[in-house]
Amino acid sequence: MATAVKKPNLIHQVSDKPRPAMKHLGHKTKKTVPWVDVDDDDKSRKTPLKRNNDMVNVHDQHHSARKSKKARHSYLSMSDLPSENGDASSSNHSRRRSSGTAGPSASSTPRLIALQEQRRQLPIAQGKDALIEEIRNNDVTVLLGETGSGKTTQVPQYILESGLAENGQIAVTQPRKVAATSLATRVSTEQQTPLGSTVGYSVRFDERSSSSTRIKYMTDGMIVRELLSDPLLNKYSVVIVDEAHERTLRTDLLIANLKTIQKQRNRPRDEKGKGNADKMSPLKIVVMSATLDAEKFSKFYHNAKILYVKGRQHPVKIYHSASSQPDYVDAAMRTFFQIHTDQPPGDVLIFLPGQEDIESLENSIKLFANQLPCDTMDVLICPMYAAQAPGQNAKVFTQTPTNTRKCILATNIAETSITIPGVKYVIDTGKSKEKRYLARDSGGGFDTLLTKDITKSSAMQRAGRAGREGSGVCFRLYTEDAFNSMELSAEPEILRVSLTASILQLKCLGQDLEELDLMDKPDFDSIISALKTLWLLGALDNNKKLTPLGRQMASFPLEPPHARSIIASQAFACTAEVLNIIAVLSSSSKLFVDVSTFRDEIATARQKFRHPAGDHLTILNAFRAYEEVADSESKSARREWCRKHFLNERALLEAKEIREQLRQVCARAGIDWKATCGENEDPVIRSLGHGLTMNSAFLQPDGSYRQTMGQSIVKIHPGSVLCDKKVPAIIYDELIYTNQIYARGVSSILKSFFVTHAALNQRNA
Template sequence: MAKISALQGISKRKSPGHHTPRKRSHKRDHAWVDVSDDDLEVKSTKKPSSKSSIKFDLSSRKKPRLSTTSGPSGFFSNDSLQQQRKQLPIYAGKDAVVDLVRENDVTVLIGETGSGKTTQVPQYLLEAELAGSGMIAITQPRKVAATSLASRVAFEQSTSVGSLVGYSVRFDEASSSSTRIKYVTDGMLVRELLGDPLLSRYNIIIIDEAHERTLRTDLLIANLKTILQARNGSASVNRTGDKGKGKHKMPGNYNPLKVVIMSATLEAEKFSKFFGGVKVAYIKGRQHPVIIYQTTSSQPDYVDAALRTFFQIHTDQPPGDVLIFLPGQEDIESLEKSIKMYANQVPKDSLSILICPMYAALPPSMQTRIFLAAPVGTRKCILATNIAETSITIPGVKYVIDTGKCKEKRYIAKQNGTGFDTLLTRDITQSSAVQRAGRAGREGKGFCFRLYTEDTFNALPLTAEPEICRCTLASSLLQLRCLSQNLEEVDFMDKPDEESIYFAIKTLVLLGALDTHKTLTPLGRKMAAFPLEPPLARALLAASDLGCTAEVLTIVSVLSTSAKLFVDSHDVRDAAVEARRKFRHLSGDHLTVLNVVRAYEDVSRSEGKAGRKDWCRKMFLNERCLAEAMSIRTQLRDVCERHQVDWKVGLREHEGSDGDQGLILRAIAQGLVQNAAFLQPDGSYKQAMGHTMIKIHPSSSLVDKKVPAIVYDELVYTTHVYARGVSAVPKNFITETQILRQRTG
């Protein structure tokens, strides 16, 4: 690759700390650069770096081996549509796949990207009448995949979604009595398991993207093993028609079940072994070639390396958009500034550069930009997190720059039964690297520039650690106890740590969902009915005893959304803080949330949809979060009704007395018993049920406040152990609850 002389000397940056969050100041890092618009030369007060261009090892070119995404897209007339189906790589193996499934209870199917397995296999099995009169379920880790695949397959079957082919995801379902193929999220099928432990509606269950090893997929796989024994194992298996609903049947009277595990190759053997050495079928994929370059030396400062690589591509390579994978928002903002700073120094005849940042917290209006084609004479440069690895596909990408880093949330369980989340930058896995490279070959031949050496790549772990080994397990444990199973005894592909299990048990005992003999209580069964984390479910049920269900329902709905309520970006910080002040409640973040939603509802009523949107923007609130919270609240109200919880009971309108609002906090505190801390004489806080010293997160309305006791939504370890989502509560709320639980629990 040719050097870019104008960029000499820009590589000086601090080496990033690998497992400690680093601070990066744009001002300091670039203080020595003085660039005016007409400058082509960077003026530097430092010596130019000896390696201004990154050397890539051209001998290490190779094709990505595998990757997985959803199937084909595009629309065709019916004739050519059927023709196109026959041209998919999997079509050649159709009979073999059908025979394998017919002859075996469990089949492992390995299909590379573009093989068509996800859309075709369910249709083959239906056409071969292997499902009898039952349904075929195909699980997906993500909602958007489940719904879009259902549309595609319905189209191929010349029907509309919801008839022969349907889907079922949270908040959205399209199916009917005639539905035979159903795409579902893995979490949805776990929910179904609670009401139908043998999943008797389905005669074929296909677990797709099994290699992702989500917690819910692992739960399903473990349960499928026992379901197979129950439905296929006994001699009294009834293989004739299924006339009634499964739950009315006696054990041993179920239709046999077929299971298909679909995965990327890396774990084929493991899946096969888990089910007792079942047969594995391989299907080749079809994708455009991607040439992969790896660096000859390691690049400790990956943001700077990405900057220089981008300009190497930009000045040397033909048109085509560039996708750069970075770990987080902070790096994206930093790289965006750097690229802008140097963009006007490239030769005048170059393409102009359109920078598109892409991460989950980005406002939706900014996110849509990346899907628009770059204007003529422009090269799009997309700076993305992992969101672009599997969740979204960006058209026009020809070049991928892979920093080899991502952020990972990991739960650290402590021996004393406490713990907290960490969110740290770490190396990606080999399969993730392959997936990222594959993003360059969606539309034609592509190129991937890895900012790490071949040796580094070879030393990367093959696959990510399964989620079950790094997440809190309280929710799964509760679900398993509803199925009369024990977390310790379930035959998982990978067993979770003892400490995580102990912590989950301790959580559920403290919440009163289990008694001290680890037996499920009636309260626990009720909690499991709600699509909420156990502490939030407990807070909600506590509220129904205290007469403030309506308020806590609202708070809990917001807390269980995925998006952040408050928009927070560098440029608008002061204005955002000012706007937020209007909602601020003295007791802290939980009642502040309630104030926000009440204001949002008032605006919705008085000014409608458009006014509401405008208002959210002015108040620096994330409307997506509020809209999602409203959906969740509706769903929770339905669950309340089914379980005789009166969700309308609330405090008197505009009462505002501290005594009444204290009830809300009391309910919240009952859910967050485990997340409490007391003020120490030196002004810091210490966990009520552990030894960790914690600080209130600066984003909290209670930051710098000294109150005797707090409860918080979560602890996150970044530069300190921070409590986020904090409310001040009377100390006795916590001690009383603890004593009560010890006595009854």
């Protein structure tokens, strides 16, 4: 705990130390502020973010790139681009009805006129013609656009108006569902067409598009899934990969596939001839990134041209700590009170790695806030993290009461996923938790979840959160040197997650991950580990070739072990039960919410669902109980029931949607999803066992559990109903290393299962 400090006046203590690193103090030359101002001069007060070292580097990189003969990169700032006469519909290339995009005559309401005016004011609007020209002349274009440039909403519309996509749709991929749906809504408003006509979206469980759809916002997972039915993506004539810098696993797979698809689709075209007698229409690729690694995308696509568009952000003043702050929770608290007592009103957003630190800081701040003089503003603390009880997170969005300063304690959830209004100050601890898969050639790999230093991109993103509505201030609890030595951007996901599902999916496309032309190639160990898992599940044969079982597994939108469990349930006639469990496990939110203050109440409420066989059947009990209530009660009664039992209804509602989708897949595969085993639940565990064979452990004489595939000692996670129980053998959903290796989602299983299962596998092999 960080509450070693007893008196509020000690808040300033840290700043009384010598400050050798200090170069310049801001306008407030208070001795007590230990901050280093990164703006040595005031020339760029308008865009202090640009003053960051890596932004400067971009210029340097581009300058040197321009000199190099090989690289074709150019630095097109908005001032370099020819400006356009303002009316988008006057574009020479516009062959479509102008949809009233910017023409004043077409707009009817003042709101729409304002909207079109807003569009014209976006930084990217001035570079429109040059941008379209580049896209027209190049197969691949890399667009580096800062936040607020308008690239995501405008570029697809420019392409549509230019007629570049006449033979197909324009796909715009996003890593997150909310982004895809909200962008589609926004852009369809701008186009003055109903959502789902000209502009639509496609995300899991939700599709709004039609045969007339020209611009389709979709998740990257969705388009990778589409590869299975349309390997050349013939539907699309332009694919825009947005947020490419995030380097999600699916974005990387898409980028690799687009390269080979483009080679095939653009090949028959005669270099000179415009006559497109070929059946295949060419594909244009636009890669959009918000950070500085655009070079990498360019190199990957044969030195594709990089275009740069300025962003629009309010100025954010950045201070670095003069010395490093090992106890970042304590440092965050001191900084918060410095802001609270010295700075004008405005909410504070503090970035912390996890729930534990958030709770600890919440307690410290509460303790001190009570001791402040009466004339200071009140403090309203809003913790915010994904695992938090739903409804608690909503507190963040409520209007801050008068004479109150909101203090938001958030994880990375507030970095990209959620934008919180009213934030003027950001405190950045420089830390986040990162999940990383540790492959073991024994096959018993596991995830680690450890606190790590963030990257420069991340630090800039966090600082930017202070400048959403007006100028802001960001206090970094690390030195400028520490910032300079940070990695530029996060390691791509493909290098740190389990590849099991992706390798299976690629096998269905006839591709091998190890032969794919990827921007970053994963470790050999990681591939071997995934191949081994797939072989164990029966998805691959001894020659690494896809089996019919593997193909069937890939048809489920699930992790291979879960898909395997469902397929196994057919033989045990308990598909109904297994689907219920897998659906809840696949839900993005947790069913059992933990609020530490109600621990005892939660334990009592959960007792009702507790199943001696473990977590899987406990989940089944809870889901069944909910469905009984759901059938007979009103919506509000259901909600109340969930609240009373500390169940997250959102998880249950999502599980029902997933279950419906899984039932459809089952029906297509000829699996009877209605098959039920009734009261005898032993077959359920057996089905799960077929999917989780590699996730099993045996009890040792000393009372610990040891992996069956690997040598690690694992502990049952405290959140499990089997915690502290000693059963001969367990299966688990996942293994996660924090302080120890914990097994989560645990069920008891007969040891003999593994003997018969192994025999069965051998016979099949």
